[in-house]
Amino acid sequence: MPAPTAGHTLDEVLNLAASHFKVPREKLMPDDDFFKTLGIDSLQALDLLTRLEHHFSIELPDYELQGVSDFRTLANRIQARL
Amino acid sequence: MNEFKGQTVSWQIVNGAIELALHRDPCNEIGSLTLAELEKFAAALPGLTSEAHALIVHSTLKAGFSAGADLRELFQRGQEMEKGAALRGVREFLERIHSVMNALDAAPLTTIAAVHGVTFGGGFELALVCDIIIADRMARFCFPELRLGLIPGFGGIPRLKRDLGNAVVRDLLLTGRSFNVMKAQQIGLVSQIAAEGEALRVARATASQVGKFDRRTAAAAKEFVKPIPHEELKREIDIFCELYSRPAVEEGLRKFVENESVQPYLP
Numbered sequence A: 001m002p003a004p005t006a007g008h009t010l011d012e013v014l015n016l017a018a019s020h021f022k023v024p025r026e027k028l029m030p031d032d033d034f035f036k037t038l039g040i041d042s043l044q045a046l047d048l049l050t051r052l053e054h055h056f057s058i059e060l061p062d063y064e065l066q067g068v069s070d071f072r073t074l075a076n077r078i079q080a081r082l
Numbered sequence B: 001m002n003e004f005k006g007q008t009v010s011w012q013i014v015n016g017a018i019e020l021a022l023h024r025d026p027c028n029e030i031g032s033l034t035l036a037e038l039e040k041f042a043a044a045l046p047g048l049t050s051e052a053h054a055l056i057v058h059s060t061l062k063a064g065f066s067a068g069a070d071l072r073e074l075f076q077r078g079q080e081m082e083k084g085a086a087l088r089g090v091r092e093f094l095e096r097i098h099s100v101m102n103a104l105d106a107a108p109l110t111t112i113a114a115v116h117g118v119t120f121g122g123g124f125e126l127a128l129v130c131d132i133i134i135a136d137r138m139a140r141f142c143f144p145e146l147r148l149g150l151i152p153g154f155g156g157i158p159r160l161k162r163d164l165g166n167a168v169v170r171d172l173l174l175t176g177r178s179f180n181v182m183k184a185q186q187i188g189l190v191s192q193i194a195a196e197g198e199a200l201r202v203a204r205a206t207a208s209q210v211g212k213f214d215r216r217t218a219a220a221a222k223e224f225v226k227p228i229p230h231e232e233l234k235r236e237i238d239i240f241c242e243l244y245s246r247p248a249v250e251e252g253l254r255k256f257v258e259n260e261s262v263q264p265y266l267p
Helices: A006-020 A034-038 A042-056 A071-079 B032-049 B071-080 B083-106 B121-128 B156-163 B166-175 B181-186 B199-210 B215-225 B230-244 B247-258
Strands: B009-014 B017-022 B054-059 B064-066 B110-115 B118-120 B132-136 B140-142 B178-180 B192-194
Touching (some): A006 A071, A042 B140, A042 B178, B009 B032, B017 B199, B071 B083, B083 B230, B121 B140, B121 B156, B132 B199, B156 B166, B178 B181, B181 B192
Parallel strands (some): B064 B118, B110 B132, B118 B140, B132 B192
Antiparallel strands (some): B009 B017, B140 B178
């Protein structure tokens, strides 16, 4: 099965974040700072990382996310592991 | 003392299993108070052991099992004391926590860590002394110490080496990265994965199962397959203390303590 496209991966990241943190999906934009938009702290960010790893069946070392705070870059990091 | 309710840990016997609960906010950071109460538990353990067949270690806090050593306390003490006294204090702390960890490691009953969420550093090391690790699906493990210029100091490296292949140990230690339960099970660290919020229930079921077996046989089997690496543990304390004295560690601890960003401090 071919890997999903970058756009599809971004959609899935936004859907998962909206659903888990109970934020309306339409309020999340690809370039939003997810710490601010979701109102999460570093522990919740780790929780999000774990959920994304499970969802995509990948390992995403946290050092690859250093300085990453927007959904689009996060989705790109995930895409590179698919 | 069959039951104890402390400020950071509590224990009781439930259906033949000792349940040691960690409950120091925000995420069971292990500092001097937790150490003192864990020492109390280690002292009570021989008496508890005569009335139980298993020990379950778990956390009642949502954030996780334990974020590890109390780095704020470590930094603060380093600031308040002259260097020689601070180093002696660190060594004494490590020797005391090793004594607790070794007592748990060698306990003649089956020990189970039921972990969830953050299981980092000293918290990970506490889980590693247990015979079986049962992990919630959302558990996350990490040895972040190299990020601060240190190595794990509560027995982590020798116990990780005891359980895992050296290549995996190097990856986890030298990158300081955190990893999830799937990875933990794949490398042989976690033996059972529980659904979210179910690790303690699964641990209780496992404790009930091990209670069916002859105690002396179980203790003999454990002693045979799980030797305590005493020499390496002593060496770990020496290396930790050698590294602790360097300015880079003080700087790493300061950055960690003073970091106010919502993003985790990940050097």
